[in-house]
Ligand SMILES: CC(C)[C@H](C(=O)O)[C@@H](O)C(=O)O
């Protein structure tokens with residue numbers, strides 16, 4: 001059969017049966033869990049006396065609530081200690097492998113899966129976390145699921161799911177110096193809207209996407225969900241295979257060749273039929289910064305903040321501008337910065353730290369700016385330290401922390417204060433996201449963030465690179 005997308009193929013290969021309600025029962029290849037969304041589902045399982053059906057397809061880490069400084073046990077925050085202990089008890093009881101604080105592999109779930117080679121092309125990957133779309137960077141179908149679905153996967157290895165339409169987003173041209181996958185996905189979300197992807201899975205393609213390394217593709221797919229899409233993926237290619245080769249959980253020996261053969265076969269056919277196609281000019285993309293309180297309220301660094309009436313949601317734009325204290329006609333460039341947060345499952349990988357360090361090297365964070373560098377995992381942290389990046393950050397006035405979600409969501413005590421503006425490499429900027437209702441978040445790439453930390457105001461990274 002030809003004319004099928006990767007999504008169609010992965011779907012068909014995992015479909016167990018059509019359910020009476022019209023949904024499809026889909027088999028799950030990889031189930032990742034973390035401490036925030038798994039406890040209730042484990043509870044439901046135990047109420048019925050069930051075991052985890054496929055413990056060897058289930059992997060756990062801890063990320064949202066872990067401190068990024070003192071990690072001695074018991075954790076100082078009692079609630080965090082309770083959640084971590086509960087996860088430890090659950091994985092122990094059900095025979096699930098756990099990348100805990102002492103494992104050397106702990107980190108943000110969407111960083112750990114790909115970097116250990118757990119996430120592979122053609123797989124269905126689920127996690128009780130909206131940014132599971134990240135895993136699509138490797139040609140997997142990554143979907144965030146809710147508590148009752150986590151329970152279902154534990155008990156049966158399957159979920160009930162609705163098939164979506166596929167929108168191909170074709171980005172031609174080449175991203176310029178100082179322009180990254182983050183700027184690309186912010187551009188896409190501006191173009192299509194934060195709800196534009198509802199009912200769709202996004203297939204990212206075109207030369208600007210193919211040129212991205214896997215870490216760039218991970219950042220791109222990560223924010224698919226911020227554009228409303230159920231998932232996002234890039235067709236697997238040589239870049240994907242090179243990335244996976246030799247990773248701890250990737251196939252090896254004869255299994256490797258067989259796997260690559262399968263991975264090639266699940267790419268979208270050249271004549272695949274799409275429900276929608278959108279073209280974006282990669283050459284024209286600028287470093288992007290959000291001016292509002294959702295990721296679609298975003299402009300190029302030199303572009304004017306829009307008149308609310310010229311946006312698709314004037315009321316939301318007005319409220320957002322009031323909260324952010326910006327006016328139509330202003331540029332975001334030059335806005336005063338109090339805090340910068342480098343990290344998260346969007347941009348907490350080695351290449352992100354490298355780009356920020358490249359900008360920072362030889363300079364220091366501006367007086368009065370608080371700067372956090374939080375690697376996405378222990379693996380990322382160790383590699384960064386091997387390269388001496390920790391010293392670049394420390395010499396430049398950044399705090400070099402232990403891995404976790406940290407100030408992306410402020411569940412671990414790392415938080416901004418009322419009135420502060422934080423430039424953040426994360427993916428969400430709604431009011432209160434970084435821990436203070438009166439705090440402001442500006443989303444950007446790691447390079448823009450680092451340039452802004454040095455100048456103390458939002459800065460075009462191309463001025464510094
Ligand atoms: C806590 C978790 C359920 C949540 C998510 O689903 O995405 C978090 O990771 C986030 O980024 O808001």
Ligand code: SF4
Pocket residue numbers: 063064108109129131344345346404405408409426427
């Ligand atoms: S880093 Fe942020 S977006 Fe990613 S899983 Fe953690 S809280 Fe969610």
